[in-house]
Amino acid sequence: MHTIEDLQNLMARLRDPESGCPWDLQQDFHTITASTIEEAYEVADAIERGDLDHLAEELGDLLFQVIFYSQLGKERNLFSFDSVVDNIVTKLVRRHPHVFPDGNLYGENRTDLQAKDEDAIKASWENIKSQEREEKGHKSVIADVPVGLPALSRAQKLQKRVAKAGWDWRDLEGVVDKLDEELNELKQALADQTNNPSERNESKVYEELGDLMFMTVNCARFLKFDAENCLRDSNRKFERRIQGVESHLEDLGGSFHSAESDDIDQAWEEVKAKEIL
Template sequence: MSSVRRIPTPPAILEALSRLIEVVAQLRSPAGGCPWDLEQTAQTLIPYVIEEAYEVVDAIHSGEQNAIAEELGDLLLQVVLQAQVASDNNQFTLEQVAEGITEKLIRRHPHVFGDAIADNAEQVRHHWEQIKAAEKGETPEQTQLLSRKLKRYARSLPPLMAGMKISKKAAAAGFEWENIDGVWDKFNEELTEFQAALQSEDKAHQQAELGDLLFTLINLARWYDLDPSEALQGTNQRVIQRMELMETFAERPLSEYTLAELDRLWDRAKIQLSQEL
């Protein structure tokens, strides 16, 4: 394998990263650190990792470069903080994290750092999957098992995104309806089963039927080439925008209005937003 060509890193970047690492270490220091930071564990920080990742995505969608830079900084903080917590517990260090991902990138790009040839993205993906399987000690046959791929999606992706991935992979393997009518029939079946489950007091059964209904909705989205995650995100944003307008229209806290009054404010906000499009 050919050696990695060194591309000089500007000193300012290294200085900025070093300062961030030092600040996080000081926040976690038993001598004069921050009580909140000192209480954190890898587990308690999980919600912040997820939240910051989503905020990066939201900023990228907005196209505002300052917001993207700020949210990437917040996400970077979570990486450094997780590494600091691990270092404090003598588990691993940020240096090991950086070295690990660097070596992985080199191993999985033999067409860049070695003698392999990859003329297109599909060949790159093929090399990546082969090398990844070898790293995990898996045989080529094991890597092709559908259940392994589906487990990985369920474990590592947000539920809606995982559901879409699982739906696509299952369909590609032959678990597919003949036409869209079959998907709608399944949706109506699952809706009926969910409504029936709600009549019982078995919360686990209700949850299971709700999950089945949501998964069928994901399949409908796939058939219509829609992204359920983006759809829900868009709805969330519209609800927030309408609530903001309602509060500008209102002369007192929304909690003091009747439902009928709130409905009128909602419709007014909805009409105004539609006119602004």
């Protein structure tokens, strides 16, 4: 069976200036980031679909991205795979004092019940991360929230970071009321745009729609749901129902493209009704 050393050797050969792969030799940190994001989503997709038979394969593809970055870092004398491993082990030992009380990976474990208290563990984790941000010179509570995150995920992470700092909604009722307020503001902006079409009013509609989406994420966070996963599940539900509508229309001798809107509406309702049953 191949090892991590084999994978590192493979990567080095792919990047060999004289005998390596032309495509791999053209890549740099920036050009492979899109592939990294794609591979991470494919891992998540395999898990969400319950396709555990292919999960190891998808994890391998994601691991290859780490090896690729490590090779690029080694070539530029920035870092190596070993330093990547050392950094993550050091950080995780530091962030888990309830498991490694002496800061030693191979030290004695803590077994007292207080150390296993979930709320205390979360508070400790956030406190340690806050200290790490300060050590890096990040003074803002929302510092280092990655700009490249999907918009829903980043919105939730920004909100969570601010909430951890002590500024959050008191209860769910306030969140829902604010959601209604944002919806009404969007409705007003749409009415203004209809009555007075202008670039300024169109921009207002755009802004209010964004505020509504941001507040929807806030609602998901307050309910302890992951907004990105909520929308992904809704996407899958929509896909499933559309496929059901297509099958229904085909059974009737038609197709989605040729059917009238009323026929699609009826098929949609029948598909929904079958899901409830």
